[in-house]
Amino acid sequence: MPDTPLIETDQYRLRKLEPGDSAALFETFASEEACRFLARPRFESEAELCAWLTDPEWNGRSWVAIDKSDGALVGRFVAVPAGDDQVSELGYVTVANRQGRGVARACTAALITHLFEREDHRRVFAEIDSRNLASVALAERLGFTREACLREHERTHAGLCDMLVYGLLRREWTMGCTLL
Incomplete structure (x- = not known):
């Protein structure tokens, strides 16, 4: 698996997640409202969240976004290998008090640009x-195409869920941003 490199935008620094980051993420991941779309229910303790975030069996890479203006941790972003080393599944969570401010859009765009331009x-x-x-709207704003609706595809703490698959090819990426 490739390293989890530093990725920078004008406003955010995406760095590799560290175990201590669970403290800043816990308020969001302990909220039933914030976790309603996760496969698992909210976290009961910071230790439980830390174990999940740093699970050595997980095969993905995890970044946290730091706001350069105040040093606050504002989100978690992941890339998980899928199929071969030129395909990744993306995931994103913005901390509760920063949602709706463009964090996910800017950081996901930077991650996509990195994956396409630096990792081929x-x-x-x-x-x-x-x-x-909100996540559907973000994917569509970033230029993803809805490829499928998998009905009753995933069983979560909320019951059976329909899952939408959104895909983006390198040749379709028009929102590339400058990587610092």
């Missing part, structure tokens, strides 16, 4: 709970 990916995709309208 040909495709990225996201599986999104069909009820997660």
